[in-house]
Amino acid sequence: MIETVANRLLLSIPVLFGVLILGFALVTLAPGDPARVMAGPAAPPEVVAQIRDRMGLDDPVVVQFLRYLGRVAEGDLGRSLISNRTVTAELGAAIVPTVELMVACLVWSIPLGIAMGTLAAVWRGSIVDRIIMTISVAGVSLPIFFICLVLIQVVGVQWRLLPFIGRGGPLWTVEGLRHIALPALSLGLIFIGPVARMTRSSVLEVLRLDHVRTARAKGLSERRVILRHGLRNALIPVVTLIGLQAGYLLGGAVVTETIFSYPGIGRLAVGAILSSDFPLAQGAILVLALAFILINLIVDVLYALLDPRVQRR
């Protein structure tokens, strides 16, 4: 197991390096002048030139990148051009809400997606199967911003059940839960579709295998057969999918956080990019990439836990 984790970590290094290059290139090539952002709109050109010089913006791009790399290696992501707070402080404040949002989304959508997929597989071809698959297709097809707006309109405006702006506090407080409910619901709705579909096809496949027939022949109850012998073996591809989808959820979180004014890392990234806050944008991109790598690492570990053959390989 340790070897698996170590291998994955080593493989992450070139990925991370690629992310650093890409993040740097995207931000450097984007329109906008960091010196102008820092100096403010009313600053005369000579002040802007001074700042450009001080920030080394006139140096060759390679020199700028190496300097950036050196700083990142020391854990220094610079300071926000807008607020002058350190990028690490800005990111630190935004990570917790995003992690809470991820947890609040996954905690209900994974069990529900798996349950829906299993039910659809067990009652294949029935009305239950059709209803579940319709919901799944809708979840996969509908754009996240649309789901967010519909939830705001229906749950927030018409029913007035839940708030839809900002974060109410930590997840364990009532206000925190109330405020996170709609963003987590929106994100989860796009998540359950793929999970349910993958679970359904995977369970169907497993239920056809010999060991399931043997279990049934031994006289085990259908519930035990499905849960113990079917679902557990069917979960391996589902876990892979969850890992991939959880990474994409970060992308969905950017939209969700913006629409619900939720102060997470997605909204921070959008704000930083729109305001040409280059160090903050680079930091946010880096953190999002790290999160993606971390999620994949967790998936690999889970994979090994679920399927001992992976460990042996």
Next chain:
Amino acid sequence: MKPTRSWSRGAAALAATTALCLPALAAAQEITIVREVDSNNYDPHRSTARAATEVLFMIGDTLVTLEPDMQTIAPGIAESWDVSDDGLVYTFHLKEGVQFCDGKEMTADDVVYSLERWIDPETASPVAWRAGDVESITAIDDRTVEYRLDAPFTELLYQLTQSFATVIDRENVEELGEDFGINGFNGTGPFCWESWTPRDRLVITRHEAYDWGPPWYENQGPAHMERISWQIVPEESTRTVALMTGQTQVTQYVPHIALQQLRDAPNIEVQRHDEAFWTYFMGFKVDRETVADEDVRRAMNLAVDQEALAEDLFFGEVEPAYSYVSTAALDWDPELEEHLLRHDPEEANRILDEAGWERGPDGVRQKDGVRLEPVTYVFAGSTWGKISEAVQADLLEIGVAMDIHAFDATVAWGQMATQDFDIFGMSYPYITAGEALNLYFRSENMPTPNRMNWDDEETDELLQAGKTALDEEERFSNYAQVLRKVHDAAVWIPLYHEPMYIAHSTDLEPVQPHNNYGAGLYKGLDLRFRD
């Protein structure tokens, strides 16, 4: 036992869900104000953002204040002031008992420190010019401040009402260093800094000792509200429905398209204030050959239909502009009304025909090899996108093909400091006509903010005379001449004046919009729930 346990679990789940869905019980006097963007910081000398001003007026105080009519100067933390006959020395007499939020008494030294920090070149405040040509600022005693100028500055008191002149606490500034206005702020305003999460929420709480509010407020303090949360909600539709559903009680950031809907809502009141002094215009770079001809500029002014623009693009919620400053602004000359250029495309075509600008095969006019295709720089985004396209369509009617280039805001300021365009789009806040004219039409302000390259000696002399005039009549007369001069030369195309809108819940007493720098709620002393 099993069914019982399952019932109790179900009941617990139901109770938890119900608790979640019940609206939170609001604290007695606590409101949320939503707005579109946050400020970069809340240091009065390092931010020119309106978002900073909105909060700074509430957590800080200035020597003098501006009444909602935007013309009358009233006491702030100075209860009175004297101006020397030569207009060079202002002596401010401070109120007694003014305290910072930490309980420390505010003295003349704090005022001196604050104003000196504002104009200190090391602070590099982009608006230090607003303080005038300062010779010295001195604390005569604990309650008296002497503000000495090198040259008279008739608008000094108006400028001192702005948030840039907020009195701050030296110890607090030195203690927080670069984090001043980011991690804390010790001010003397009706509210005190509690916390700030950038781009999300800033929370301020009532300053219990506050009783030195401006005299024109019915309530001079303490504030009725115990706690105010300034919440950032970037999405305009979310802001609108948040107001309608009671998640926020007040906002001045309502999209024009939603104003009628809000007026129709039984639980919302919308206040409109026309003396907002925020004007949108397009300026000509008068030395570029495409627009150097005054006839061309006049014709382009006549071609633009401001009324249709206000009606079609902004649902009639903005005021069509024909003047460069609001006609309600201090020192506007009403006699100019009859000289303003209003929509008349026939006259525009006639002027261009007479001036020898002939239409080419594609309908675009040209003369001596110069085609009327002015390069136009505007900010990227929906507002300037739709404005510039509407103007483009109007101009095409008279044979002018506007070539629009839209830039991201961070690039646009730099681009508009170049000499590569003929027309630029801009909007700006001001308090008086004189302030607007001094900012945009002084030759020393080329290439920015005088992006028109309006280089006229007489204008400079008149502006200087207006700025240093010792009486109101003299000031008015000088500024009126400049107004006439630049309007006659058609240096801009005024587009619209944006009124101030404040939409609030009917749970609140009506709010008096205030327009100093567009900070509509000003000190927030009149924010209160209905009995």
